[in-house]
Amino acid sequence: MKKSRSWRAGMLAIALSAVLASPSYGADPNKPEIRFGATAGPYSDQIRYGIKPQLEREGYKVTIVEFSDYVQPNLALADGALDANAFQHEVYLKKFSEDRKLALSGLVKVPTAPIGLYSHKHKRLDELKDGATVSLPNDVTNQARAIILLQQLGWVTLKPGVDPVRSSERDIASNPHKIKLVPLEAAQLPRSLDDVDYAFVNGNFALAAGLKLTDAQLLEKIPPYYLNLVAVRSADLNKPYVADIAKAYKSAEFERVIDQRFAGFSKPSN
Structure with missing residues (x-):
């Protein structure tokens, strides 16, 4: 009897170790990969150095898709080819969404390089x-x-x-x-x-x-309404992966990256 219990305990320990050692598939089980769009340059670099490492520690796979214009990132987001993007301010997002009848929403404002x-x-x-x-x-x-x-x-x-x-x-x-x-x-x-x-x-x-x-x-x-932001589909605002993106942007780790790599950027107040 003791041998049986010992064997079961050993097998349970092995199984638990296997679970802990296995690769994580994201804090949001329905979103193992986050496809993040941004214009090439500082906003994709902010994701690369300040956001991607945090989300990957949470278990997500993060793919950065770079764009060279201000039209395709929102169309790709609305179509589902992206899960979030970072390149525009709220004035642009509002007008673009109204003109194209897209259900997109701002999530969190980000440090922004002035014109x-x-x-x-x-x-x-x-x-x-x-x-x-x-x-x-x-x-x-x-x-x-x-x-x-x-x-x-x-x-x-x-x-x-x-x-x-x-x-x-x-x-x-x-x-x-x-x-x-x-x-x-x-x-x-x-x-x-x-x-x-x-x-x-x-x-x-x-x-x-x-x-x-x-x-x-x-x-x-830069006035507040011209600070760039992260945009997501409006239907996804309450999903766990969206909350994790917002948390990463509001973290002390991200702020340190901004101070080290993006001096001179205007920061949001919160």
């Missing part, structure tokens, strides 16, 4: 000459960010009653220097620096192109 005004031809902003060319993003929300900075510089003024956050070229009331605005896809703005006098470049694409935030002649002071 900046760069030049390869001029060392100072006061070198602006009449008829100068200035490239800026062609998507609605990021173009408004650039126009707000143009107004702050005094290079343009907006029509009375216009909401700057929703402004576009059509809302410019005066342009005393007769600046020629050149709207381009955000990813193309760094390449335009050889052809224009000044270029507004989104922070992620500036860093991906080898520019430094300190190279900018003007940097945006």
